[in-house]
Amino acid sequence: MNPGSATTSAPAPPSLREAIAAMSDTVERLSELSRAKYANPYTAVDWPEAVDPEASWLFAPELSTLYGTPYWDGLDDAGRHRLAFAEASNFFSLNIHGEKSLMEGLAARLYRPDLIEIADYLHHFLDEENKHSVYFGGFCQRYAKIYRSRHVAFGARPDRRVDDLLFFAKVLIFEEHADRYNVLQSKDDRLHPLARFINGAHHADESRHLVFNRAIVQAFWDAYSPGWDDAKLTEIRAYLGQFFATTWHEYYNPDVYADAGLANSWQVAEDAWNAREQRAHRRRISTKCLRFFTASGILPEGPADVF
Amino acid sequence: MSSDLSSALCSAASAGLIELRTWIAAKARDLPPEGLTDDLPLLAGRHLTSLHLPELILLLERLRREAIDVDGLQAGDFQDIRTIAARFLPVAAPSGNGATQ
Numbered sequence: 140m141n142p143g144s145a146t147t148s149a150p151a152p153p154s155l156r157e158a159i160a161a162m163s164d165t166v167e168r169l170s171e172l173s174r175a176k177y178a179n180p181y182t183a184v185d186w187p188e189a190v191d192p193e194a195s196w197l198f199a200p201e202l203s204t205l206y207g208t209p210y211w212d213g214l215d216d217a218g219r220h221r222l223a224f225a226e227a228s229n230f231f232s233l234n235i236h237g238e239k240s241l242m243e244g245l246a247a248r249l250y251r252p253d254l255i256e257i258a259d260y261l262h263h264f265l266d267e268e269n270k271h272s273v274y275f276g277g278f279c280q281r282y283a284k285i286y287r288s289r290h291v292a293f294g295a296r297p298d299r300r301v302d303d304l305l306f307f308a309k310v311l312i313f314e315e316h317a318d319r320y321n322v323l324q325s326k327d328d329r330l331h332p333l334a335r336f337i338n339g340a341h342h343a344d345e346s347r348h349l350v351f352n353r354a355i356v357q358a359f360w361d362a363y364s365p366g367w368d369d370a371k372l373t374e375i376r377a378y379l380g381q382f383f384a385t386t387w388h389e390y391y392n393p394d395v396y397a398d399a400g401l402a403n404s405w406q407v408a409e410d411a412w413n414a415r416e417q418r419a420h421r422r423r424i425s426t427k428c429l430r431f432f433t434a435s436g437i438l439p440e441g442p443a444d445v446f
Numbered sequence: 447m448s449s450d451l452s453s454a455l456c457s458a459a460s461a462g463l464i465e466l467r468t469w470i471a472a473k474a475r476d477l478p479p480e481g482l483t484d485d486l487p488l489l490a491g492r493h494l495t496s497l498h499l500p501e502l503i504l505l506l507e508r509l510r511r512e513a514i515d516v517d518g519l520q521a522g523d524f525q526d527i528r529t530i531a532a533r534f535l536p537v538a539a540p541s542g543n544g545a546t547q
Contacts, residue, residue: 289500293489293521377475381497388501405508
C-alpha cells in the first residue's frame with residue numbers, strides 16, 4: 140500500500156504483549172479474588188465414612204449419559220442409582236485426568252518471559268487446580284475408583300504460538316463443560332451433600348478460571364491469527380472441532396456401564412452417544428462455550444458430528 | 447473350530463475392518479488424491495492427530511470387545527490401517543493394498 144494513501148486500512152493486530160496488557164485489569168482482579176477465597180482442601184470437607192450408592196444420588200439423573208435412552212428406561216431405581224454413582228466417579232476421574240494435563244501446561248508457561256504479566260494468576264490457577272484434584276481424588280479413592288483415561292499424546296507441536304492458543308482453548312472447552320455440570324449439581328437438593336459440596340467448591344474457583352480462559356484465548360487469537368494462512372486456520376479449527384468430540388466422548392465411558400451391570404458396554408456407549416436426547420443434551424451444555432468460539436471468530440460453527 | 451464358527455468370525459472381522467476404514471476416512475484430513483489406503487501413514491502424514499486416538503481406541507475396543515491397555519501404546523501402533531488392524535484386530539488384518547475409495 141502507498142503509505143501516503145488516504146484510504147483506510149484495518150488496524151494492525153496487537154502484539155501478544157499488547158493483547159495481554161489489555162487483560163491486565165481482569166487478571167489483577169481475578170488474583171485478588173483468588174487470594175480472598177484461598178481454601179484448604181484438607182479442612183474444607185468432612186469425608187463421611189461411607190456413601191451408599193443405592194441410597195443417595197451422587198450424580199443428577201438427568202445428567203446421566205443414558206438418560207433419555209432405552210437403557211435408562213430398562214433400569215430399576217437401584218440400577219439408576221448405581222449408574223449415577225459410577226457416572227459421578229467417571230466425572231471426577233475425567234476431571235482428574237484433565238487437570239493433570241492442565242497443570243502440566245500451566246507449569247510449563249509459568250514465568251515464561253512473554254507471559255510474565257500473568258505469572259501471578261498462573262500461580263493461583265495451578266494452586267486451585269491441584270486443590271480440585273484433591274477433592275476428586277479423595278472421593279474416587281475413598282468410595283469408588285479412578286476410571287482410566289484413553290488419552291495418549293505422541294509428539295509435540297512445533298509452533299509455540301499455535302500450541303499456546305490450542306492449550307488454553309482446550310482448557311476453556313473442558314472447563315466450560317465441567318462447570319455446567321458443577322453449577323447444576325451444586326444446587327440440586329436431591330444429591331448427597333458431599334456431591335453437592337465437591338461440585339460447588341469446583342465451581343467457586345472455575346467461575347474465575349472461565350473468565351481468564353476467555354480473555355487469554357482471545358488475546359492469543361487477536362495477536363496471532365491475523366498472521367496465519369487459511370491452511371493453518373483450517374487445521375486449528377479442525378483440531379478444536381475434534382477436541383469437542385474427544386472431550387465429550389469421555390463422558391460416555393464403557394467402563395462405567397460395565398460397572399453398572401450393563402452387558403456389551405461398548406455398544407451401550409455407542410448407542411448412548413448417538414441417541415437424539417443425548418445429542419440435544421450435549422448441545423445444551425456446550426451452548427455458552429460454542430457462543431464464545433463462534434462470536435470470537437475462532438470457529439465458524441459447532442462441530443456437526445458432536446451435536 | 448467348526449466351519450460355521452470360522453465363517454462367522456471372518457465375517458465379523460471383515461465388518462470390523464470396514465468400520466475401521468470408514469471411521470478413519472471420515473476423520474482423516476488432507477487425504478492424497480488416491481484416497482485412503484491401508485498403508486497411508488496416518489499420524490506421520492498428519493491425517494490424524496493424537497487427539498483422535500481416544501475415540502479410535504473406543505472404536506477398537508468395541509470392535510474387539512476387549513479393553514486396550516493405553517499405557518503400553520506407542521505412536522507406531524497407529525502407523526496405518528494395516529498396522530492398527532494387525533495390532534488390535536488380529537483376525538481382521540488386511541492382506542491387499544486396501545484402497546477404500
